[in-house]
Amino acid sequence: MKGTSIPNLFEEGNSLYTLTKFGKPVYGERIVIRNSRMYREFSPLRSKLSSSIKLGFKPEFREEDHLLYLGASTGTTASHICDILSEGEIYAVEFSPVSMIKLSELAKSRENLIPLLLDASKPEQYGPFIDRVDIIYQDIAQPNQIDIFLKNAKYYSPKRGIIMYKSYSMRSDAELKNELNKLKKYFKNISMKNIERYHKGHYAIFVSNY
Numbered sequence: 108m109k110g111t112s113i114p115n116l117f118e119e120g121n122s123l124y125t126l127t128k129f130g131k132p133v134y135g136e137r138i139v140i141r142n143s144r145m146y147r148e149f150s151p152l153r154s155k156l157s158s159s160i161k162l163g164f165k166p167e168f169r170e171e172d173h174l175l176y177l178g179a180s181t182g183t184t185a186s187h188i189c190d191i192l193s194e195g196e197i198y199a200v201e202f203s204p205v206s207m208i209k210l211s212e213l214a215k216s217r218e219n220l221i222p223l224l225l226d227a228s229k230p231e232q233y234g235p236f237i238d239r240v241d242i243i244y245q246d247i248a249q250p251n252q253i254d255i256f257l258k259n260a261k262y263y264s265p266k267r268g269i270i271m272y273k274s275y276s277m278r279s280d281a282e283l284k285n286e287l288n289k290l291k292k293y294f295k296n297i298s299m300k301n302i303e304r305y306h307k308g309h310y311a312i313f314v315s316n317y
């Protein structure tokens with residue numbers, strides 16, 4: 108296993124792995140043991156975060172970061188972020204009660220995962236459960252997802268953000284430009300990666316305020 112610039116994230120051969128304390132798979136992922144340590148395979152086909160890293164993105168994560176996750180679903184990617192931010196907190200917002208059943212089950216073993224059955228377009232509703240937000244991670248595939256992201260950014264003032272942006276084929280390039288311009292008004296740095304190779308119609312957008 109070879110370390111990377113991201114805490115608790117390793118590479119071996121062509122695959123990415125997160126170092127974990129848990130020997131039970133969350134969604135059927137492979138678990139390997141090296142030098143008595145356990146690693147969970149982090150597949151780019153299962154996670155947009157993994158695919159953006161595979162395609163060269165080096166997200167800035169610190170082990171102690173507090174991350175607000177909008178659209179956590181059943182916790183596939185969130186479970187790996189729990190491994191990465193081993194000293195931090197993940198506030199996982201999800202509005203589907205069906206997905207929440209699995210996410211809550213996962214949170215029983217992950218003490219840094221706080222599941223919140225709420226609507227990501229109403230950030231004030233989860234304010235009481237959150238002490239600070241260093242990063243917002245959003246993956247909600249909604250036509251107004253950038254507006255929702257900005258609403259959360261204005262409410263929680265994170266320094267960094269990662270958006271898994273779904274471009275709808277009926278929309279024009281001008282629309283993507285328009286959405287990026289909205290982000291530019293609020294964030295100093297913006298970069299983007301096309302992750303279409305692994306996730307159809309998706310871009311990973313990275314923003315920071317320093």
Ligand code: SAM
Pocket residue numbers: 153154155177178179180181182183184185200201202203206225226227228246247248249
């Ligand atoms: N991020 C997940 C992962 O990688 O494991 C997959 C997320 S899935 C593509 C999108 C999720 O966003 C769905 O579970 C959906 O219910 C949720 N979602 C969409 N709009 C939402 C909203 N306004 N508030 C909360 N969750 C939302």
